[in-house]
Amino acid sequence: MSLSRRNFLKVTGGSILAGSLGVGVKPKTAHARRIKIKDAKESKTICPYCSVGCGIMVHTFDGKVINVEGDPEHPINEGTLCSKGQSLHQIVHNPTRLTKPRYRAPYDTEWKEVEWDWALNEIAKRIKQTRDKTFKLTSLSKVKEKQPDGTETEVKKEFVVNRTDGIAHVGSAALDNEECYMLQKLLRSWGLVYIEHQARI
Amino acid sequence: MTNHWIDVKNSDVILVMGGNPAENHPVSMKWIMNAKEKGAKLIVVDPRFTRTAAKADIYASIRSGTDIAFLGGMIKYILDNKLYFREYVVNYTNASYLVNPEFKMPGELDGVFSGYDPAARKYDKKTWSYQLDENSIPKKEPALKDPNCVFRLLKKHYSRYTLDTVSAITGTPKEKLIEVYKAFSSTGKPDRAGTELYAMGWTQHTVGTQNIRAMAIIQLLLGNIGIAGGGINALRGESNVQGSTDHGILFHILPGYLPAPTATLSDLKTYIEKHTPKTKDPKSVNWWGNRGKYITSYLKAIYGDKAAKDNDFGYAWLPKLDEGMNASWLMLFDHMLKGKFDGFFAWGQNPACSTSNANKVRKALSKLKWMVNVNLFDNETGSFWKGPGMNPKDIQTEVFQLPACSCVEKEGSITNSGRLAQWRYKAIEPIGQTKPDSEIMNELYFRVKRLYQRHGGKFPEPILNLSWRYGTKDSDGRIKKVDTHLAAREINGYYLEDIYDKTADPPKLIGKKGELCTNFVTLQADGTTSCGNWIYSGSYTQKDGKVINMMARTKKSDPTGLGLYPKWAWCWPLNRRILYNRASVDPKGMPWDIKRGVIKWSLTKLNPQTNKPGIWEGDVPDGPAPPMADEKAGKYPFIMRPDGMGAIFGPGLADGPFPEHYEPLECPLSENPMSKKQRINPTVKLFYTDKNSLAEDIYANNDSRYPIVATTYRVTEHWQTGVLSRHIPLLLETVPQQFVELSKELAKEKGIKNGDKVNVASLRGKVWAVAFVTERFKPFKIMGKTVHQIGMPYHFGWQFPEDGSAGDSANLLSPTIGDANTMIPETKAFMVNIEKA
Amino acid sequence: MLRKALLISPEICIGCRGCQIACKEWNNLPADETKNEGTLENPSDLTPNLYNKVRFIEVPSETTPLRWLFVSQRCMHCDDAGCITICPAPGALFKTKEGAVAYDKDKCIGCKLCASACPFNIPRFDKNDKISKCHLCSDRISEGLSPACAKTCPTGAIRYGQRDEIISNSQKEGYEKLYGQADLGGLGVLYAFKDAPKIYGMDEQPAVPETVLLWHNVLKPLSYLGLGGAVAASLLHYIAFKPKKDEEDK
Numbered sequence A: 001m002s003l004s005r006r007n008f009l010k011v012t013g014g015s016i017l018a019g020s021l022g023v024g025v026k027p028k029t030a031h032a033r034r035i036k037i038k039d040a041k042e043s044k045t046i047c048p049y050c051s052v053g054c055g056i057m058v059h060t061f062d063g064k065v066i067n068v069e070g071d072p073e074h075p076i077n078e079g080t081l082c083s084k085g086q087s088l089h090q091i092v093h094n095p096t097r098l099t100k101p102r103y104r105a106p107y108d109t110e111w112k113e114v115e116w117d118w119a120l121n122e123i124a125k126r127i128k129q130t131r132d133k134t135f136k137l138t139s140l141s142k143v144k145e146k147q148p149d150g151t152e153t154e155v156k157k158e159f160v161v162n163r164t165d166g167i168a169h170v171g172s173a174a175l176d177n178e179e180c181y182m183l184q185k186l187l188r189s190w191g192l193v194y195i196e197h198q199a200r201i
Numbered sequence B: 001m002t003n004h005w006i007d008v009k010n011s012d013v014i015l016v017m018g019g020n021p022a023e024n025h026p027v028s029m030k031w032i033m034n035a036k037e038k039g040a041k042l043i044v045v046d047p048r049f050t051r052t053a054a055k056a057d058i059y060a061s062i063r064s065g066t067d068i069a070f071l072g073g074m075i076k077y078i079l080d081n082k083l084y085f086r087e088y089v090v091n092y093t094n095a096s097y098l099v100n101p102e103f104k105m106p107g108e109l110d111g112v113f114s115g116y117d118p119a120a121r122k123y124d125k126k127t128w129s130y131q132l133d134e135n136s137i138p139k140k141e142p143a144l145k146d147p148n149c150v151f152r153l154l155k156k157h158y159s160r161y162t163l164d165t166v167s168a169i170t171g172t173p174k175e176k177l178i179e180v181y182k183a184f185s186s187t188g189k190p191d192r193a194g195t196e197l198y199a200m201g202w203t204q205h206t207v208g209t210q211n212i213r214a215m216a217i218i219q220l221l222l223g224n225i226g227i228a229g230g231g232i233n234a235l236r237g238e239s240n241v242q243g244s245t246d247h248g249i250l251f252h253i254l255p256g257y258l259p260a261p262t263a264t265l266s267d268l269k270t271y272i273e274k275h276t277p278k279t280k281d282p283k284s285v286n287w288w289g290n291r292g293k294y295i296t297s298y299l300k301a302i303y304g305d306k307a308a309k310d311n312d313f314g315y316a317w318l319p320k321l322d323e324g325m326n327a328s329w330l331m332l333f334d335h336m337l338k339g340k341f342d343g344f345f346a347w348g349q350n351p352a353c354s355t356s357n358a359n360k361v362r363k364a365l366s367k368l369k370w371m372v373n374v375n376l377f378d379n380e381t382g383s384f385w386k387g388p389g390m391n392p393k394d395i396q397t398e399v400f401q402l403p404a405c406s407c408v409e410k411e412g413s414i415t416n417s418g419r420l421a422q423w424r425y426k427a428i429e430p431i432g433q434t435k436p437d438s439e440i441m442n443e444l445y446f447r448v449k450r451l452y453q454r455h456g457g458k459f460p461e462p463i464l465n466l467s468w469r470y471g472t473k474d475s476d477g478r479i480k481k482v483d484t485h486l487a488a489r490e491i492n493g494y495y496l497e498d499i500y501d502k503t504a505d506p507p508k509l510i511g512k513k514g515e516l517c518t519n520f521v522t523l524q525a526d527g528t529t530s531c532g533n534w535i536y537s538g539s540y541t542q543k544d545g546k547v548i549n550m551m552a553r554t555k556k557s558d559p560t561g562l563g564l565y566p567k568w569a570w571c572w573p574l575n576r577r578i579l580y581n582r583a584s585v586d587p588k589g590m591p592w593d594i595k596r597g598v599i600k601w602s603l604t605k606l607n608p609q610t611n612k613p614g615i616w617e618g619d620v621p622d623g624p625a626p627p628m629a630d631e632k633a634g635k636y637p638f639i640m641r642p643d644g645m646g647a648i649f650g651p652g653l654a655d656g657p658f659p660e661h662y663e664p665l666e667c668p669l670s671e672n673p674m675s676k677k678q679r680i681n682p683t684v685k686l687f688y689t690d691k692n693s694l695a696e697d698i699y700a701n702n703d704s705r706y707p708i709v710a711t712t713y714r715v716t717e718h719w720q721t722g723v724l725s726r727h728i729p730l731l732l733e734t735v736p737q738q739f740v741e742l743s744k745e746l747a748k749e750k751g752i753k754n755g756d757k758v759n760v761a762s763l764r765g766k767v768w769a770v771a772f773v774t775e776r777f778k779p780f781k782i783m784g785k786t787v788h789q790i791g792m793p794y795h796f797g798w799q800f801p802e803d804g805s806a807g808d809s810a811n812l813l814s815p816t817i818g819d820a821n822t823m824i825p826e827t828k829a830f831m832v833n834i835e836k837a
Numbered sequence C: 001m002l003r004k005a006l007l008i009s010p011e012i013c014i015g016c017r018g019c020q021i022a023c024k025e026w027n028n029l030p031a032d033e034t035k036n037e038g039t040l041e042n043p044s045d046l047t048p049n050l051y052n053k054v055r056f057i058e059v060p061s062e063t064t065p066l067r068w069l070f071v072s073q074r075c076m077h078c079d080d081a082g083c084i085t086i087c088p089a090p091g092a093l094f095k096t097k098e099g100a101v102a103y104d105k106d107k108c109i110g111c112k113l114c115a116s117a118c119p120f121n122i123p124r125f126d127k128n129d130k131i132s133k134c135h136l137c138s139d140r141i142s143e144g145l146s147p148a149c150a151k152t153c154p155t156g157a158i159r160y161g162q163r164d165e166i167i168s169n170s171q172k173e174g175y176e177k178l179y180g181q182a183d184l185g186g187l188g189v190l191y192a193f194k195d196a197p198k199i200y201g202m203d204e205q206p207a208v209p210e211t212v213l214l215w216h217n218v219l220k221p222l223s224y225l226g227l228g229g230a231v232a233a234s235l236l237h238y239i240a241f242k243p244k245k246d247e248e249d250k
Helices: A005-012 A116-134 A177-189 B006-010 B026-037 B067-080 B086-092 B150-158 B163-170 B174-185 B208-221 B241-246 B268-275 B287-306 B309-317 B329-337 B358-365 B437-455 B461-465 B484-492 B729-734 B744-750 C018-026 C082-086 C113-117 C138-142 C148-152 C163-172 C210-224 C229-249
Strands: A041-046 A055-061 A064-070 A102-104 A135-146 A152-170 A192-196 B013-017 B041-045 B058-060 B194-198 B232-234 B343-347 B370-375 B398-403 B412-415 B420-424 B499-501 B508-511 B540-543 B546-549 B599-607 B612-618 B708-713 B739-743 B757-761 B766-774 B780-782 B785-787 B789-793 B830-836 C004-008 C053-059 C067-073 C093-095 C101-103 C158-162 C189-191
Touching (some): A041 B420, A064 C148, A116 A152, A116 B343, A116 B370, A116 B437, A177 B241, A177 B287, A177 B437, A177 B484, A192 B329, B026 B041, B067 B208, B268 B287, B329 B358, B739 B744, C018 C053, C018 C148, C082 C210, C148 C158
Parallel strands (some): B041 B058, B343 B370
Antiparallel strands (some): A041 A055, B540 B546, B757 B766, B780 B785, C053 C067
């Protein structure tokens, strides 16, 4: 009778074999498990959660993050991390990550996956359309004006403002500095002034 | 932070009030515990016994929203017991300035300062001024005896903050108040250092700015600003909220804290004139006197060759705010609900959960025509149209949801709370079709520009003239791949011509055309330098022709032994690790405490700049000038202030030169015990004023239906609205659902048992939660009556987990109201009720 | 090699649970589905996917509203390890050269006897009934690294090092005796307690149940001879589980 080990256990019950399987085998003293970061590439990052700025070593293998741990060289965290920093790999490889652009049409009940090129072109069109429709070359501001009798009164006057009040932006404290700089510059080039982010809340 | 994370180890007394580092900045506890090991005392003042409180030597409970009363009592204690650092106070603060005798305070004027206009809810600040000498320099009285000097006015103002009054307002027992006051004010000696760590527990109040001001006054009185182990340290909530603020993603500032231009400042000259403070005091550095160099170099950075002298460097292309216009967060969503916007970007942010009164925001989103939502995960904002109470078939808003990369899939720098900019490297290629945010911006830049090039449109100049040099362009002129190093260089700035120091004889070459700027000291106002953000100038620089990314430095050396690590990454400004460090030395330049010397004026060494003996050693000083006592060239320590002095009297704020206790918009009292006629901050913008106001903005004060004080907070295992933690299985496992913490006493009154499902409701919304019945909340005795307080985290939302098992945001309960200066919403103190579900 | 150990100091633990997550991350353990049950402590107990956890204990205090203790818990890596003693499958449970009580899942037969022999209620069993518990990151420590939990701990509340050095250093710091210093031949996880162990949720005098000793002395040699394995195992099951079950029934 030939039975695989698993089937055999199934048939006879695990405990029956209990004592006899190990006859003649010396107890092992060393664990042979191969350390998982042995062949990994190491790169460094700074934790994306709070603002302590802990250094993190990211171990990758075959294009995947296989381990993260605190960077022992880093003077602030000295190799340590809290629960959030320690879970960084699950931000990267996560079945619920958005991996394709999505679009929700007016009054639709579902998301649809779309191509980047289409989405970016459509957004660009809307930016232009809204901007052109709502662009203000001038606007009224209240200013104090000296009257002939020496007193000051508040009057409304028209000034050049060159802005759009039709588009607003919020975010993002999660971007890199270079991106933050590029973003504020881009938004202001479109004429936005309703520009806010996490620092306000 | 004025100081930085590691520096906490140098403290003798650490006051944590308005923050909770063990939960929100856990690794910082490494340095707090390090200080404790050396004998430092940790004081925690919080409505709730937190994980930080669990490590405290002294814990004091406080009713949410009463910090100014608590701190006002401390100011009184310090003054009454003469525990202030007199030499520091007299030399380095405006305590000796003589104030306009017409200036009146809340004790004299029923709760307001002089100049209040109740109709406009604004102050005319005419009387909040100094008596000036013939050079327009404030008159001083160093003996601090004149009844009109700042010091005497301070004493008079806080004489009302007696232990009895403070205890009745805060609910903190008197003996606890004394214990905290005594411990913290022990640092008012030259050889003692006290630090304060705060976060949103102070900012998210209608008196948020004044909470911090009150502490600033204490730290100036005790001589704790500028020294190692001292300072006022804002523990910022996100990895790069410091950097994103520095780079001006806010309506009121351009990068480097340059004010956003307003309508009446019609040209660059007017802008510079308006925003450049002046002083005739030769000892004042008045650093903002350089404003013109920074704004001009910014315009050269963003418009490149298109910005020239003859077109005012493109200043006209910048959008302008109307005078007095407030486009901040609460206004933005208010206007959105009123249908003002067609388009909206929610870029790496989830306002449908993070905004106070989140129901208002969710409704406002449905008034949009289109929204762009950039994120790593789906979220309550992008999917708002299918959220609770929404019928997608009624909602017009188009939503584009764009998948962004995580931080290990791209390269760039972020700035921590200690102003330390550190470089991050790419570990793997972007997951799936995700893109780095910079690539998304690049695509939108190119596509919008192409539309304007092809079809024309309204005022296309800023779009067509924007400089965008972040990589090699293809035949269409589109950058194929963004190189963020090029953005970092643009931020640092370039010499566009050879730059000479004209004060030297003969003029000395200080910058070579085409090279990266050394630092902001070399920037020019004539268009010969470019710099995207002056405070980051020096972060990506060039030395002897060699380009150096200073933010990527990893050399670990600590010559002072204070943990400054000057060659680890790079810190703004100029790699200065402790701000206002000229106040850490006596007027002759010797450290107040030689064991903790941040900088020191050394007369034994030759200064290569001046070829004379006398040079600063240690941290990068707040300017190279000799110490204040040097009669010819000495300078005052607080170089960013026009008068060079630390401001105990602060007339720049909207709500008063001294902090005064006002109750939160929603509180358990019918009147302010401090001044009966003025319950709330007299200068906050009220959204709900009468029946014609938006129903969403309603609030309930001293209302028996909502008798319980509530506050929101975060826990270690989650982050912000939870988009980056609810989606993380390992984190969700540890804190899987919305909870509410309440005292045993309140639980008993309400028949709630530990683990019960309960509903928490305010006038604006209702949220279910699992009850944590705990000793960590205790009822308060406030003005003789028992007041309960509860607390909830705001990490949860309906969208994920998709089965709704986590609950929804605590921000559905909080009100629409903001701080009088910053408009940061008051989510830390509002009124609710709690019932078993 | 000298024996290694963990030193756990609840007084400086901030309850951040970096250790909990670091362990799961290193050992590729999936998250369990959990619910809030009136405490931050979650999961409420160790599971086959949770090798260590922080217990949140609220105890009365005279000076503050309470004392809130955070106590990191895992396999204690006993010197006299009841689990190894009772384990009938040679090589399934073993001691590493550093003194960690590790295991080989391939050799585990799923009899669960180790659970009955553990004074600390540590062994859990995965979906294949194989033992699943802390092994002191035996793969890391054999390479000279610290276990993941100790490596990540921000405040040094979990420290890894030479056991004798830990003990002598603690004495210098004023801890006369560490918890686990002498118990069960000396534990591989030592605690610096300021008060009675019971306040931290620990047994005053942990001991291996008598039954384990019986099995070791009488029955295990039989099984090695390959005689009456089934008989021995069922007898063993009775001895190990029945009395316990009876106790529970009471």
